Amino acid sequence: MTLVAGVDSSTQSCKVVIRDADSGALVREGSATHPDGTEVDPQAWWLALQEALDRAGGLADVTALSIAGQQHGLVALDERGDVVRPALLWNDVRSADAARDLVTELGPGAWASATGSVPVASFTVTKLRWLAEHEPENAARVAAVALPHDWLTWRLSGARGLDTLVTDRSDASGTGYFDPVAGEYRRDLLALALGRDDVRLPRVLAPAESAGEGPDGVTLGAGCGDNAGAALGLGLRAGEVSVSVGTSGVVACVSDSPTHDRSGVVAGFADATGRYLPLACTLNGSRVLDAAGALLDVDHEELSRLALAAAPGAGGLVQVPYLVGERTPDLPGATGELHGMTLDNLTRANLARAAVEGLLCLLGSAITGMREHGVAVEAVTLLGGGARSEAVRRLAPAVWGLPVDLPAPAQYVADGAARQAAWVLTGASAPPVWERPATARMSAEATPEVMERYAAAAEAVAARYVENDHSMPDR
Numbered sequence: 155m156t157l158v159a160g161v162d163s164s165t166q167s168c169k170v171v172i173r174d175a176d177s178g179a180l181v182r183e184g185s186a187t188h189p190d191g192t193e194v195d196p197q198a199w200w201l202a203l204q205e206a207l208d209r210a211g212g213l214a215d216v217t218a219l220s221i222a223g224q225q226h227g228l229v230a231l232d233e234r235g236d237v238v239r240p241a242l243l244w245n246d247v248r249s250a251d252a253a254r255d256l257v258t259e260l261g262p263g264a265w266a267s268a269t270g271s272v273p274v275a276s277f278t279v280t281k282l283r284w285l286a287e288h289e290p291e292n293a294a295r296v297a298a299v300a301l302p303h304d305w306l307t308w309r310l311s312g313a314r315g316l317d318t319l320v321t322d323r324s325d326a327s328g329t330g331y332f333d334p335v336a337g338e339y340r341r342d343l344l345a346l347a348l349g350r351d352d353v354r355l356p357r358v359l360a361p362a363e364s365a366g367e368g369p370d371g372v373t374l375g376a377g378c379g380d381n382a383g384a385a386l387g388l389g390l391r392a393g394e395v396s397v398s399v400g401t402s403g404v405v406a407c408v409s410d411s412p413t414h415d416r417s418g419v420v421a422g423f424a425d426a427t428g429r430y431l432p433l434a435c436t437l438n439g440s441r442v443l444d445a446a447g448a449l450l451d452v453d454h455e456e457l458s459r460l461a462l463a464a465a466p467g468a469g470g471l472v473q474v475p476y477l478v479g480e481r482t483p484d485l486p487g488a489t490g491e492l493h494g495m496t497l498d499n500l501t502r503a504n505l506a507r508a509a510v511e512g513l514l515c516l517l518g519s520a521i522t523g524m525r526e527h528g529v530a531v532e533a534v535t536l537l538g539g540g541a542r543s544e545a546v547r548r549l550a551p552a553v554w555g556l557p558v559d560l561p562a563p564a565q566y567v568a569d570g571a572a573r574q575a576a577w578v579l580t581g582a583s584a585p586p587v588w589e590r591p592a593t594a595r596m597s598a599e600a601t602p603e604v605m606e607r608y609a610a611a612a613e614a615v616a617a618r619y620v621e622n623d624h625s626m627p628d629r
């Protein structure tokens with residue numbers, strides 16, 4: 155049996171799956187946690203990767219490996235290959251002003267046609283502008299810029315020199331200085347952000363191209379962004395839509411053609427197979443549930459039980475869950491709000507329900523955003539850690555008014571990376587055919603009034619944010 159490994163180096167943890175390259179059957183797996191925070195020393199990811207690989211039984215009998223990773227994070231390297239400063243992650247919104255300036259300087263239409271996306275604070279390009287403005291000494295030391303998955307692949311390959319850095323088209327498309335249609339970097343946009351363009355960028359490999367050799371002689375794949383990894387792991391076909399409830403919330407769709415949404419709601423990313431992956435991403439995801447559980451002092455199971463014990467609409471309580479600011483809608487400095495409190499409705503069950511409904515409504519607005527920009531959404535496949543919540547699974551079809559397909563909880567991002575690794579071994583024109591995960595379809599009577607009340611509350615939050623001149627709170 156030929157074994158392949160897939161890694162998901164995500165925001166909160168590192169997960170490894172080891173699968174049979176031919177059938178895709180799961181053989182073993184392991185995971186390790188990442189530190190909290192929106193700036194992280196990449197060394198912590200490296201240590202977590204070693205720990206997760208050990209827990210998954212090591213690489214001695216593994217033939218190929220690919221890494222999928224959280225997108226956008228700025229890993230700035232100096233001439234010796236050392237990190238210049240801790241990485242700034244996709245959910246670090248300190249570059250919100252830089253994003254606004256960059257969009258003003260070029261215009262949203264020009265960004266969308268050049269890169270498929272209008273940059274928000276998550277994008278690497280805005281972090282480079284922030285670095286140039288706020289840490290000029292660090293900015294001057296930058297000799298190469300990598301993304302989390304590029305850096306880990308490079309370390310596994312022996313970190314032999316900046317010229318050996320590689321990436322893939324899916325993750326490059328989230329930088330803000332890559333054109334996914336031409337498959338080329340836009341160094342002019344990098345220079346616009348950093349003030350110079352004499353910086354080495356990872357070579358962009360083809361989907362099934364090898365990135366060289368790693369430990370134990372393992373063949374390395376190019377890797378990919380985590381959302382592209384999930385699409386490959388689920389085996390999403392063109393037109394199929396997924397909703398991931400991880401640290402971020404992501405509505406994504408595999409598409410044969412590129413998108414260029416100048417409103418910025420839909421990011422026009424590439425997928426890991428040569429196609430496209432238009433997606434709408436929220437900054438708030440599973441942690442809305444984590445926070446509600448902590449507030450009510452219950453675990454996830456009890457939070458679900460409480461939420462399902464309350465009536466739809468939580469007795470009038472509406473949570474707008476902008477707990478870490480928000481990206482879709484683009485309100486990086488906003489804070490969360492709880493609306494509609496009365497003596498009667500302020501119960502633990504309603505608080506739990508409002509948290510689950512608030513999260514689902516936020517994701518529902520992202521689904522609406524995708525629809526408004528041309529993506530047909532007839533049903534969605536639900537994944538990510540937050541999809542383990544029974545309340546999320548049961549309430550999603552009602553809040554979204556859509557059938558929801560539930561695959562068994564699994565590491566679909568890591569699975570996609572493993573499938574890419576198997577593809578590198580075949581060198582074929584398409585990834586190996588692995589059985590698609592079986593899904594159970596959940597349907598429910600739609601409760602549009604929940605989304606309507608949420609939309610009114612979210613509008614009030616947005617209006618206040620604009621009135622307050624986009625002030626960023628201390629977090």
Ligand SMILES: Nc1ncnc2c1ncn2[C@@H]1O[C@H](COP(=O)(O)OP(=O)(O)O)[C@@H](O)[C@H]1O
Pocket residue numbers: 164165166167399400401402440441443444454455538539540541542543544
């Ligand atoms: N049963 C559950 N109900 C709700 N949330 C859960 C449950 N199990 C895990 N989570 C949450 O899922 C998140 C981790 O999901 P994951 O998709 O691995 O995130 P990421 O890929 O961003 O690191 C955590 O916030 C965790 O608390």
Ligand SMILES: O=C(CO)[C@@H](O)[C@H](O)COP(=O)(O)O
Pocket residue numbers: 164165166223224225226244276328380381400401402403404435439
């Ligand atoms: O910023 C994005 C996509 O644009 C996020 O989806 C990150 O890629 C982080 O993913 P998770 O850790 O939440 O899976």
